[in-house]
Amino acid sequence: MDSSPDTVRAPWWMAAYRTVLDRLAVLAAPERRFELVGLMTLLLLLLFPENIWYLKVGVYGLSILAILHRPLLRSPALWLALTFFLVAGHARSWFYIDNHKFLITYWCLAVGLARLAAEPMQTLRHSARYLIGLAFLFAVVAKLLSPDYLSGAFFEGMLLSDVRFARVASFVGGIPLQNIQFSDLARLDLAEIGDPAFPLPYPSSGRLSAFAFVLTWWTLFIELAVALAFLWPEDRGLSRWRDAVLLVFMITTYPIAPVIGFAWVLAAMGVAQASTQRSARWTGLYVATYLAVMLLAYVPVARFLPF
Amino acid sequence: MPTLHSPPLGPLSMPPAPRPRRFPRWLTVYLAPALLVVVACVQLTLVRTHDLLPWKGGGFGMFSTLDRPGARLLRVWLITPEGEALVASPPEYDVQKLRLIHMPNTALLDDVARQTARYEWLVYTYDQLAAMNDLSKEMRRQILRNAARQRVASEADSSAPPLPVYPAAVAFPASQQWMKPGGVAAEVTGVRVEVWRVLYDPDRRESRAEVVAETAVAIP
Secondary structure (H helix, E strand, O other), rough: OOOOOOOOOOHHHHHHHHHHHHHHHHHHHHHHHHHHHHHHHHHHHHHOOOHHHHHHHHHHHHHHHHHHHHHHOOOOOHHHHHHHHHHHHHHHOOOOOOHHHHHHHHHHHHHHHHHOOHHHHHHHHHHHHHHHHHHHHHHHHHHHHOOOOOOOHHHHHHHHHHHHHHHHHHHHHOOOHHHHHHHHHHHOOOOOOOOOOOOOOOOOHHHHHHHHHOOOOHHHHHHHHHHHHHHHHHHOHHHHHHHHHHHHHHHOOOOOOOOOOHHHHHHHHHHHOOOOHHHHHHHHHHHHHEEEEOOOOOOOOHHHOOO | OOOOOOOOOOOOOOOOOOOOOOOOOHHHHHHHHHHHHHHHHHHHHHHOOOOOOOOOOOOOOOOOOOOOOOOEEEEEEEEEEEEEEEOOOOOOOOHHHHHHHHHHHHHHHHHHHHHHHHHHHHEEEHHHHHHHHOOOOOHHHHHHHHHHHHHHHHHHHHOOOOOOOOEEEEEEHHOOOOOOOOOEEEEEEEEEEEEEEEEEEEOOOOEEEEEEEEEEEEEE
C-alpha cells in the first residue's frame, strides 16, 4: 500500500476544521477583532433597544451609519455618542430596565474610551475582563445577601411560578403539569383582587427541592468561578481558564433562561478579551454561542421535549 | 485559502489605524468598570434602605431572590363610612406603576392616594360582584376560591360563622356604571395604598406575602 505523504490526505472534517480556524484566526487579529466586536455590539443595540423614542433615534441612526460606513467603527465619537443616548434613555428608566442594559452602556463607554488609547484592542481587552468579572462578582454578592437564595427557596419557587420552567419542574419533580399551571394561575389572580395574605399552595416535591438545591449551588459556583477567573491577574492561574468557564456558564444558562441581550453582550466582551492563546478557537466559540442563543430563543424547544 | 499570513479578506478591509492617542490608563481602562462598581453599590444600598426591587437598578441581582418583577402587587382601598372597598380597576396614575412598586416610598403612595380620591367611584358588595356577568377570569376565579374556602371551613366546623370573603366590597369607576348597574356612589373619607411582595416558604410549600410599603391618606 502506498502511504507516502503525497497521497495521504486529511479527513474532510479535519480540512474543514482547519479552514474554519484559519478564517477565525484572521478575525481574531487585533484590528479585525475590534471590527467583529463592534459589529456584534451594534447588532445588539439595534435588536434590543429600550422602548424610549430618543434613545431609539440615536442608537438606530448611529448604528446603521456605522454598519454602512465601516471606518466609523473605529471612531471614539461614535461609541461615546452611543453611550450618551443610552445614558439619556436608561437614566429615566433605571428602576425597571434589566441589568444587561446597564452592562451594555458601560460596554459602549469602554469601547469609546479604548479608541482614545494608544493600543485600543489591548485596552478593550482589559476593560472587558474587568466588566465581566465585576458583573459576576456583584451577582454572587447579591445571591449571598439574598434572604431566599441559599435556602433553595428561590429556585424551588422560581421553577413552580415561572411558566418557562413549568415543564422542567413537572418532569424533574414528578409533578403533574396541570397542578403547576393551576398554581401559576392562582398567582396571576393575585394581580386582580386576590388576597395576598392568603397562602397559596405550591405543588412542590422532594425531588424538586433536591433539584433546586443542586441548581442553587451550581449557579453560585459557576458565577463565582467566572468572577474569579476574570479578575485574576491575566494569564496566571484561574485566568487561563476564563474563556472556558464563561462559555460553560453561557451554554448551561441561556438555553434555559434565554436573556438574549445579556448573552450577546457577554459574547461580544468575550471576543474582545479572548485569551491570546488559541484566540481563534475562543472567538469562534463565542460567535457560535452568540448565534445559538438567538436561534434557541425562537425555536419551539418545548415541542421536541419528551415531557 | 486565507491564513494568518495572507492579506485581510475584502469585505472587512479597513484603512490603517490613525495616529496613537494619549489618554491616561485610569480613564481608558478603568472608568467603565469603576462606574459599574459605583452603580452596583448604590443599588445594593437602595435595596436595603428603600426597598428597591433587587432584580433592577444595575446591581446584577436578578435570579437571586423571588422578590422580582411580578411578585409585587399594588392594592388601593377606598375608606368610606360603610367600610373599605378594594379598587378593582385602578385608574391611570400620573406616576409609572413600575416606579411605584419597584421602589415605593411614602410620598409616591400618598400622591397615588390623592389621585384616587379625585375620581368618582361606585361601591359594590361582594354578593353584587359575584352576580356580575362581565367579570375578568381572574375575578371569577377569586370568587370561586372564596366559595371553596368557605365550603372547606364549613365542612371542618359547621357551627363556626362563615369565613369572611375577600374583598368584602369592591369599587369600580363611576364611568363604568352603564356596564355595572347597582353600585352605590362612594363617599370617600380616605384612601389606603399598599405594596405587597409575594414570596415562597419552602418549609410550608406555600406562598408568603408581606407588605413592602403602605400609607393612608384622609380625604377632607
